[in-house]
Amino acid sequence: MTAETILNRAALLAAGLMLASCVTINIYFPAAAAEKAADRIIDEVWQLKDGTSPQVKQPEAAPGEAK
Amino acid sequence: MRTATFMIAALAAVAFALPQAAVGQANLEINTPAINALQRSMQQRHTQLAPLYSSGAVGFTRDGNVALRDAKAVPLAQRQQVNALIAAENQDRAALYREIARANGHPEWEPDIRATFAQRWISRAQPGWYYQNASGQWVRK
Numbered sequence A: 001m002t003a004e005t006i007l008n009r010a011a012l013l014a015a016g017l018m019l020a021s022c023v024t025i026n027i028y029f030p031a032a033a034a035e036k037a038a039d040r041i042i043d044e045v046w047q048l049k050d051g052t053s054p055q056v057k058q059p060e061a062a063p064g065e066a067k
Numbered sequence B: 001m002r003t004a005t006f007m008i009a010a011l012a013a014v015a016f017a018l019p020q021a022a023v024g025q026a027n028l029e030i031n032t033p034a035i036n037a038l039q040r041s042m043q044q045r046h047t048q049l050a051p052l053y054s055s056g057a058v059g060f061t062r063d064g065n066v067a068l069r070d071a072k073a074v075p076l077a078q079r080q081q082v083n084a085l086i087a088a089e090n091q092d093r094a095a096l097y098r099e100i101a102r103a104n105g106h107p108e109w110e111p112d113i114r115a116t117f118a119q120r121w122i123s124r125a126q127p128g129w130y131y132q133n134a135s136g137q138w139v140r141k
Helices: A003-027 A031-046 B002-024 B033-055 B076-103 B107-124
Strands: B058-060 B066-068 B130-132 B138-140
Touching: A031 B033, A031 B107, B033 B058, B033 B076, B058 B107, B066 B076, B076 B107
Parallel strands: B058 B130
Antiparallel strands: B058 B066, B130 B138
């Protein structure tokens, strides 16, 4: 085994490790961004845009026996 | 030997450039037709669910769903309707979590998205609403 072969193998190993770490970093879950996204969707679904969240909606069109 | 050095340099460049791009994206994509449609559907259903949250009939589970907590809080005649409401809501929620993960190119994030939502639904819930704590017990906010 010549010195060049050994070096080439080492380079290949280094390249593999770098690729692996690169994939690992890319797969990391953006927890803060997900939380922000969840809050935006919850605002929409619960109609909380006007700040005062603990406001129970008046049943304007009384849902009543809506079947 | 030259080739090896060049290869390392090139890979190092790629390895540093990619995470940068990932970090640059501070927001998750939630503005797709599928996500918007689910949002609207859940928003409409919420007018029917809100009274059930207040009465304690329905509560928030720790896995990002809603569940029947107290069947006795619902008149017998309406129980079937409430169960259908819960099933439809959970179906939309599952689709929502899946669609957000997909829209961001990481379908494998779905459980993380679900866990994030589970925690946010509960912390944004109104006082008086019920949720499941870490050991699965119902707690009134």
